[in-house]
Amino acid sequence: MGRLDSKVALITGAARGQGRSHAIRLAEEGASIVAIDICAPIESMNYALATPEDLAQTAKEVEALGRPILARKADVRDRDQLKAVVAEAVAEFGRLDVVVANAGICPAKDITLCSSFVDVVDVDLFGVQNTVAAALPHLQGGASIVVTGSTAGMIPGLTDNIAPGASGGPGYAYAKQAVARYVEVLALQLAPHMVRLNAIHPTNCDTPLLHNEDVYRAFRPDLEHPTREDAMPALPAMQAMPIPFIDPVDISHLVVYLASDESRYMTGMNLRVDAGAMLKTSFGVHA
Numbered sequence: 120m121g122r123l124d125s126k127v128a129l130i131t132g133a134a135r136g137q138g139r140s141h142a143i144r145l146a147e148e149g150a151s152i153v154a155i156d157i158c159a160p161i162e163s164m165n166y167a168l169a170t171p172e173d174l175a176q177t178a179k180e181v182e183a184l185g186r187p188i189l190a191r192k193a194d195v196r197d198r199d200q201l202k203a204v205v206a207e208a209v210a211e212f213g214r215l216d217v218v219v220a221n222a223g224i225c226p227a228k229d230i231t232l233c234s235s236f237v238d239v240v241d242v243d244l245f246g247v248q249n250t251v252a253a254a255l256p257h258l259q260g261g262a263s264i265v266v267t268g269s270t271a272g273m274i275p276g277l278t279d280n281i282a283p284g285a286s287g288g289p290g291y292a293y294a295k296q297a298v299a300r301y302v303e304v305l306a307l308q309l310a311p312h313m314v315r316l317n318a319i320h321p322t323n324c325d326t327p328l329l330h331n332e333d334v335y336r337a338f339r340p341d342l343e344h345p346t347r348e349d350a351m352p353a354l355p356a357m358q359a360m361p362i363p364f365i366d367p368v369d370i371s372h373l374v375v376y377l378a379s380d381e382s383r384y385m386t387g388m389n390l391r392v393d394a395g396a397m398l399k400t401s402f403g404v405h406a
């Protein structure tokens with residue numbers, strides 16, 4: 120018996136990183152999977168986004184667990200694309216129970232005036248809202264929505280320092296803070312329908328979003344082109360626990376819990392998996 124037997128779970132940003140990990144953990148617990156990813160570049164990004172091969176790899180790993188998966192290329196900025204995948208999923212699996220709006224970017228290259236701010240808000244805030252909007256007409260009592268925020272986005276001055284002079288870092292913080300408020304406001308409206316909505320705010324997580332030069336520079340502002348080796352000794356300063364980052368599966372375990380009926384009376388929560396990072400800020404001891 121899995122904890123998610125007979126449930127159908129949709130995950131955005133599922134081609135790699137946390138999204139792939141969520142797809143695998145949810146499948147391990149018996150869910151059928153709908154995996155969405157853009158699998159294409161966004162101009163203001165300084166690091167590459169996922170590829171069609173990455174999404175195919177997620178599908179392969181879910182299928183190896185004996186669970187069905189519908190994997191589709193779609194851009195969370197385009198609500199019509201999301202609606203089309205949701206309709207296909209409901210036609211194929213007959214229902215939709217779990218939505219994990221995880222897709223996100225942290226861009227740092229302004230092509231035109233504040234274009235990285237526009238891109239990050241489009242993906243990390245409107246992309247979340249589009250995903251939820253596409254799913255809502257198909258959700259019934261017992262359904263659970265989980266959206267991804269960020270602990271770093273909550274800490275003043277932190278992501279703002281990613282590539283100073285570009286607007287993507289401050290845009291990231293704005294988008295993630297708005298996601299936190301969105302969860303509280305909408306969860307109250309969904310509660311009478313027994314549909315739940317919660318956010319998870321990870322700290323540094325071992326994915327390509329963390330491992331790129333712009334984020335490294337936020338931790339090593341003294342270097343023009345910091346490498347992973349340069350950043351590693353500085354990364355633990357973020358957390359209260361002496362670790363550089365968490366693993367994607369550390370988030371996936373909470374996703375499974377929030378997706379399952381075990382958390383049936385939890386809603387409107389902004390939950391951190393942050394190894395004490397926010398506590399350091401609250402107590403004013405951030406490096």
Ligand SMILES: NC(=O)c1ccc[n+]([C@@H]2O[C@H](COP(=O)([O-])OP(=O)(O)OC[C@H]3O[C@@H](n4cnc5c(N)ncnc54)[C@H](O)[C@@H]3O)[C@@H](O)[C@H]2O)c1
Nearest residue numbers: 132136137156157168169194195222223269323324326328
């Ligand atoms: N890695 C970290 O340190 C960290 C920390 C806090 C929060 N987060 C958040 O976690 C979430 C997952 O990121 P990750 O760490 O797995 O990084 P990642 O870059 O490995 O994964 C993000 C995925 O989202 C996809 N994506 C990007 N734009 C998209 C779009 N418009 N439509 C559909 N898919 C799109 C990418 O192709 C990629 O597969 C993001 O919301 C991110 O902001 C990450």
